[in-house]
Amino acid sequence: MAAGAGMGREGHRPVRRLWSRRNPFRRRTDVLEGWAAVGAFAVFVLGGTAAGWAAASAVHEELSGRSAERVRTTAVLLQDTSAPTMLRGDAWSGGKVLAKVGWRDADGLWQTGRARVTGGLGEGAKAEIWTDTTGRHAVDPPPPPVDTGVQSAVAAGAAAGAVGCLAFGCRTVLRVRLDRRRADEWELDWARVEPHWRQGSAGPSER
Known part of the structure; x- marks a missing residue:
């Protein structure tokens, strides 16, 4: 009774993975493939996180640097500005239109140029x-x-995705090569066993 129960428990045990140390059918290529999967996942998690953080920091620093190089200045319109319209695409720029303006620089000198200002203002308006x-x-x-x-965030996602593609891409290439190697090994084993199998023998071990 105990033996039957033991066999029942044994029969319901889940199938072990091919690269598990307790699996009698485990091959060296199976172990290598298993560790490759673990390594790819580790590279994706750790390397992807590091790459994403570095990319996000670089983009944030670059954009923050650009903001620091700009100064808000009060200018005077040198021409009337028309109201923004959807047809010209001005509405998509936050209601800003390009107009000729004048202002004083840091040295107090008068400068003129074209800049985007609120549409619908008249000449002389600030x-x-x-x-x-x-x-x-x-x-x-x-x-x-x-x-x-x-x-x-976009830069971080792109960097992490690139690391993931590289890691799992290398894992896929390795798996394809291992599959080819296993196929070659199977052909060699079959070449040794086939003659004995055709003769009804289990193999050279019985001779």
């Missing part, structure tokens, strides 16, 4: 623009914090 640190050139406004966060 508008906020962005210039470089010298105040001599009008530049585009810095990206908002939300855009900075989004771009940093």
Whole structure:
């Protein structure tokens, strides 16, 4: 009774993995494939996290540096500005239109140029623009914090994905080569066993 129960428990045990040390059918290639899978996952988790953090930090630092190089300046419109329209695409730029403006730089000198200002204002009206640190050139406004966060997140995801593709790609290449090696080994084993199998013998071990 006890023996039957033991056999029942043995029959319901889950099949062990091929690269498990207790599996009698384990081959060296199976062990190598198993460790390759573990290594690929570890590289993806650790390397992907590190790469994502580095990429996000680099993008955030770059965008923050650009913001630090821009100065908000009060300018005077030198022409009337039309109201933004969807047809020209002005509405997609936050209601800003390109216009000729004048302002004073850091040395107090009068500068003129074209910058994006709120549409619908008349000549002589004041508008906020962005210039470089010298105040001599009008530049585009810095990206908002939300855009900075989004771009940093996108960079982190791309870097982590690249590491994952590299890790699992190498694992796939190794698996293909191991499959070819196992196929070659199987053909060699079959070449040794086939003659005895055709003669009804279990193999050279019985001779």
